[in-house]
Amino acid sequence: MTNLKRVLVANRGEIALRLLRGLQALGKETVAVYSEADAAAPHLRAAHQAICVGPPPPGESYLKIDALIAAAQASGADAIHPGYGFLSENADFAAAVEAAGLTFIGPTATSIREMGDKTTAGEIARAAGIPTVPAHQPDGEVDAAKLQAAAKEIGVPVLVKAAAGGGGKGMRIAHSIAEIPDLVEAASREAQNAFGDGRVFLERYLENARHVEVQVVGDGAGHALVLGARDCSTQRRHQKLIEECPPPQLPTATHDAMLAAARSLVERSNYRGAGTVEFILANDGAFYFLEVNTRLQVEHPVTECVYGVDLLELQVSVAEGRGWPKELEQRQPQGHAVEVRVYAENPAAGFLPSTGTLTEVVWPQGPGVRVDAGVERGNEVSIYYDPLLAKIITYGEDRDRALDRMEQALAETFLAGVETSVQFCRELIAHEDFRATRVHTTYVAEKLENAAPAPPRDDDPWWQAAACVGWNLGQPDASGSGPSTRQPGAWDTLRDWRATP
C-alpha cells in the first residue's frame, strides 16, 4: 500500500479541472501541465503548480511522454493521472511512467495493450463467453481484395473499422460489396494517420442498434466492482453526444447479463483500475461485446450521480493498493442521470468544429445540475484540441425529472463566439423520440439528413432590437445610466470601422 502525495494530471480542458479538483478534495497536492496555447486555460489555476510542456500541437506537448515525465519529476509528483484521450490508453506511456518510478493511475501497460487492440480484446471476450459481432477477425488487414471476399461471407451492411481505433476514426459503413475497396482505402488511411496503424477489419453492421456500456473497476488481482450501465446511443459521427444512467427501457435480464459479462471479463483478465466494457445492443435484444476503454470515460459523471460514488476516488484507492469499500459491491442505483456534451461544433454543418473566442460563457445552476466545464469567458477555442468544451449533467429521481432538468439547464446555457451542440441537444431531449427511447446510434445522422432547412429567423423585432443595441452601444455608458460617453473595449476592436482611403 502506498500513499500518493502529489499527482500530475497529464491532460487539459474539463477533465483536467475535474481531476485536479477531485484530487485536492482527496487531500492530494496537484500539478497541471499545459501547452503554449493553454496559458489562459482555467485548469492551470486549479492546481498547486502548473508546468508548460510544449507548443500547441498535441504531439509536441500533451502527447510528449518524456516532457510529461520530466514535468512530474521536476515537480516532485509521485503519480500521473492521464485523464481520457491523449496518452490515457497508450501502453508505452503507462510503462514509461512506471519505469520512472512513478505510479500510473490506470491499468497496467499489458492490460492497455491487450484491450486496446480490438482483435485481441475480442478474443479475450469470446474466451470469457461474451458474444462478439460477426466479423472477419484476423489481426486486421490492409488488402482490400481479401476484405471484399470476407464481406461476402459476413453480408452487408458491414462496418470497416480500424484495428487500433477508437472514437469513430477509421470507420466506414459499406452498404454494398462493390464499395468495399474504396472504403477500406479511406478507413486505412485515416487509421494510419490517427493511430499509426493502418490495419482494418470488417464487422456486421447492426441497424438501429443502441450503445450500452458497463462501468467496472478492477483491483488487478481478479476482483471486480461493477457499477451499472450507461446508454450512449445518441451519437454523431460515431461519437457520443448524450449519455444516461441507467439505460432506459433495458430489460432487467439484459441489463444483468451485460453486468455479468463485464464482471467476468475484468475478473479473468486481472484488470486494474477503472474501465468501461462497451456493448452494442441489437434491435432484436441480443448484445455483443464491442471494446474495453481502459480509462475514465467522458461520461463517468452519470454513473457517479446514480451510484453515489466518486470514480476518481476509486481510481486513486486502487492505485494506492487499497481496493474499494466492500459495501460498494451491494450499491443499488438511485434515480436517473443524463449528460449532454457541449461541443464547439455546428450541428447545422454536420457537426463540423467551430473555432473562435468565447466572448460570453453562462452555465446553468440549480438542484440536480452538475457542470464539468473546461473553458471560461475569453478563452480561445482553437483547432488544436478536441472540441469538447464542457459536460452538463442533470440528476433526478426518475428519467423524466432528469430530462426536464436538462431541458431547463440547456435553456440557461449561453456560449457566445462559437457554435455549439447545446440548442440541438435541447431540441432532441424535448423530442418525443428521445423521451420514448427511440434513439439509436445513427438516429442523429438520419435526422439531420432528412431535416428541412431551418426557416429564416431574422425577422423577430425583439431580437432585431436587441442585436441593434449590442451592435451600436457595445460597452456600457461610463456613468452606467443614460446615454453619455463610452469607453472603447472589446466591442470596438471587433467592429468594422476603418480609416477612409
Next chain:
Amino acid sequence: MTTPSPTGRTKATMQQRDGSYWVSAPGVEEPFRVVAWTPPRLLLEHAGEVRAFTVAPGADGAVWLHHDGETRCIAKPDRRGAAGAAAHEGHDDLSAPMPGKVLEVLVAEGDTVEAGQRLVVIEAMKMENPLRAPHHSIVTKIHVGVGDAVAPGDSIIELDQAPAEASAD
C-alpha cells in the same frame, strides 16, 4: 472547420432621445426602449413588456444573443453604404455607427444622389468615416450640421429611393 454562421441580419436602427436609447425595428410601429444596458445584460421594453437578453460580441461585428432559452448570432448589417438599414421599403435612415463629430455635410435636402456617393463625413478616433448612399436616392432629411457631436445610433440623414434607373444593388 467552420466559423460561426450568423442566423440573421439586423434591420433595426437606434436613436437617442429624451435621455434614453430607442430602437426602431421593422414590422412594429412603437420603438423599443433600452431600460438598462449593463453588459452582457440588456433590458428592453416595448408596449409595456420588458424582456431580458444576454448580449456578447462575435467575430466580424456579429452579435450573440441569448433570450428565453435560445441563442442566436446576428450579423452586423452591411455598413458599406448603409449604417442603419431601410426602416420601410424604399426608405433609408442612416445613423451614426459610433460616437464622433460631423466634419462635412456634402449634400442638401432635395438632392438626388447616386449609390455609393459620400453624403456626410464623421470624424471619430482621428479617422474620417463617410456615410454613403446605399441606393440611387433623394435626400429627404438631414439631421446634423458641421461640428455637431453624434452618438451611436443617432439618425444622420434620411433618403427615399429614387425611381427609374436601376440602383447599384
